Amino acid sequence: MSILSREGELKKKFQRLTWSFMDPHSTSKARTCKDCHTSAKTLGLGYGILSYQGDGRWLFRSAEKEKSSLLEIDFPLSALTNLRGQRYVYLSRKDLRPFNPEEIKRILRVGLCLDCHSDFSDPVMRNWNPQKICPVFKE
Amino acid sequence: MKRLVLLFGIGLLLVALVKEGLRKRASQVPVTTSGQVEMCLSCHQERPEKVHSREVIGCSPCHGGDPLRIDKHLAHRGLIKNPADLRVVDYTCGAPSCHPEMPERVKKSLMATNRGIINTLRRYWGEIPENPRFREEDDVAVLLNEKSVSSLALDYFRKLCGSCHLWFEKGKFPDFLGEKGGGCVACHLVPGPKEAKHPRLTRKIPIQNCVRCHNRSGRIGLTYQGLYEDEGYGTPYIEGDFGEPFLVDGRFVREIPADVHFKAGLVCIDCHLAEETMGDGKAYTHFEESVEIECVTCHGGDGTTRKGRKVSGVKKQGNQLVFITKIDAKVLPLKAPDALKCRHKVHRRLSCQACHASRVPQCFGCHVRRDPRQTQLDKISGQETPGAWEEFRSYQRLEEPTLGLKGDKIVILVPG
Numbered sequence: 421m422s423i424l425s426r427e428g429e430l431k432k433k434f435q436r437l438t439w440s441f442m443d444p445h446s447t448s449k450a451r452t453c454k455d456c457h458t459s460a461k462t463l464g465l466g467y468g469i470l471s472y473q474g475d476g477r478w479l480f481r482s483a484e485k486e487k488s489s490l491l492e493i494d495f496p497l498s499a500l501t502n503l504r505g506q507r508y509v510y511l512s513r514k515d516l517r518p519f520n521p522e523e524i525k526r527i528l529r530v531g532l533c534l535d536c537h538s539d540f541s542d543p544v545m546r547n548w549n550p551q552k553i554c555p556v557f558k559e
Numbered sequence: 560m561k562r563l564v565l566l567f568g569i570g571l572l573l574v575a576l577v578k579e580g581l582r583k584r585a586s587q588v589p590v591t592t593s594g595q596v597e598m599c600l601s602c603h604q605e606r607p608e609k610v611h612s613r614e615v616i617g618c619s620p621c622h623g624g625d626p627l628r629i630d631k632h633l634a635h636r637g638l639i640k641n642p643a644d645l646r647v648v649d650y651t652c653g654a655p656s657c658h659p660e661m662p663e664r665v666k667k668s669l670m671a672t673n674r675g676i677i678n679t680l681r682r683y684w685g686e687i688p689e690n691p692r693f694r695e696e697d698d699v700a701v702l703l704n705e706k707s708v709s710s711l712a713l714d715y716f717r718k719l720c721g722s723c724h725l726w727f728e729k730g731k732f733p734d735f736l737g738e739k740g741g742g743c744v745a746c747h748l749v750p751g752p753k754e755a756k757h758p759r760l761t762r763k764i765p766i767q768n769c770v771r772c773h774n775r776s777g778r779i780g781l782t783y784q785g786l787y788e789d790e791g792y793g794t795p796y797i798e799g800d801f802g803e804p805f806l807v808d809g810r811f812v813r814e815i816p817a818d819v820h821f822k823a824g825l826v827c828i829d830c831h832l833a834e835e836t837m838g839d840g841k842a843y844t845h846f847e848e849s850v851e852i853e854c855v856t857c858h859g860g861d862g863t864t865r866k867g868r869k870v871s872g873v874k875k876q877g878n879q880l881v882f883i884t885k886i887d888a889k890v891l892p893l894k895a896p897d898a899l900k901c902r903h904k905v906h907r908r909l910s911c912q913a914c915h916a917s918r919v920p921q922c923f924g925c926h927v928r929r930d931p932r933q934t935q936l937d938k939i940s941g942q943e944t945p946g947a948w949e950e951f952r953s954y955q956r957l958e959e960p961t962l963g964l965k966g967d968k969i970v971i972l973v974p975g
Binding site for chain 1: 815845919924931959974
């Protein structure tokens with residue numbers, strides 16, 4: 421927010437990025453499993469590419485600059501958080517929060533299985549057991 | 560002397576007789592079915608809808624004036640153009656024999672107070688503590704009586720947000736603003752037939768009435784109908800001019816898939832109860848305290864909201880629950896959530912919207928500037944006052960929603 425003086429010069433400014441929650445009123449058939457379980461944007465990391473590094477490690481490359489001197493922020497504008505759990509923005513209510521790193525990893529791990537076990541029609545998904553080790557894909 | 564007095568008396572009598580002879584008279588004395596004399600009806604031909612019909616109610620219980628007078632200037636003294644305006648509604652719509660419980664309820668409702676908007680705005684701008692609490696003073700009714708504007712956030716609210724509340728005076732402001740507000744009629748008024756010469760009041764609120772306001776911020780009124788306010792280019796060119804449809808305020812929109820409920824014929828009031836829209840008598844700060852309908856109220860539930868009220872559209876037909884729409888009385892089957900996908904233990908924290916809302920407009924980076932060298936219309940006071948606000952954004956997208964947590968529920972998060 422910028423407040424100008426009577427001379428048209430910057431008199432005062434402050435900056436705050438806040439996210440809120442809502443029901444968009446765009447109800448339709450459900451999103452696919454991959455829509456959530458493989459999407460950096462859905463998980464709050466912002467626009468960019470996620471790649472699996474093995475041993476439960478993920479790499480996220482933002483489509484936006486990590487720092488913007490123009491916007492005076494040191495995080496991508498579309499992101500709420502990062503894989504280390506750093507929170508970038510304010511949230512409009514006390515009980516709102518982005519996913520934490522553990523939750524993000526848990527959600528993404530399901531995404532690794534979706535190429536072979538695409539949805540709940542597959543018994544692996546129907547009987548999902550987080551302890552189970554995949555005999556094919558080496559985590 | 561005696562003759563003089565007699566002549567003066569005769570003159571006075573003649574003047575009185577002539578004046579009486581010239582006086583406009585109704586051919587009959589109109590009386591309403593309740594026995595009230597309503598001389599207004601001898602001149603006025605307007606015909607409101609049946610429940611407020613002229614024969615039953617007349618004009619004056621709503622519009623004031625003097626119903627016993629036939630002279631226009633006397634009859635029209637104290638006339639009220641819009642009886643539904645919240646400034647007069649206690650004595651008009653809220654009269655003891657009409658809807659006495661409504662004015663107090665409506666004035667406490669969020670659509671009248673705008674408490675959520677005011678509170679959030681002031682909190683975001685650091686003018687009040689971060690920890691939200693109920694603040695009586697965050698209310699349009701309080702701002703209406705403010706002699707001077709005490710904060711930047713309130714100045715911004717008055718100029719950029721101040722036309723979307725029920726205290727807004729209908730017809731007072733120019734252009735599209737003239738259609739907004741008006742107390743009860745902000746929602747309940749629809750055009751009447753031309754020959755009726757009077758608009759109609761209705762309980763079947765068309766979506767257009769709601770979307771006169773619910774088209775900014777989350778833009779839910781647009782998204783629901785399958786409209787997206789895009790980046791505003793207006794293209795493609797068609798016959799040399801901007802080809803995109805646009806809203807009354809000039810913003811360009813493009814078509815997107817509409818909400819399935821809209822496609823099925825449901826409008827806002829099919830889901831949102833009277834207690835949500837007109838208030839339930841309690842004063843709330845935020846919308847989530849007021850909204851009581853949930854997806855599971857109808858899908859899997861028996862039509863009972865989280866506050867224990869019944870959704871009137873949910874009915875039993877045979878062994879099946881159906882939904883009957885308010886506008887067209889369409890009978891729709893109600894599907895319960897998928898027993899496997901929706902009720903699976905791994906998805907127990909998901910809100911329905913987290914999966915079933917496939918797109919949401921997202922406005923990244925909201926930039927606001929105030930220039931004191933220009934003036935802008937304060938929509939609360941109706942005065943043009945120093946300081947003009949401008950809003951810009953970094954970019955806007957129609958995109959899959961980002962998810963996060965509210966308490967233990969996975970919900971949709973958006974910038975804003």
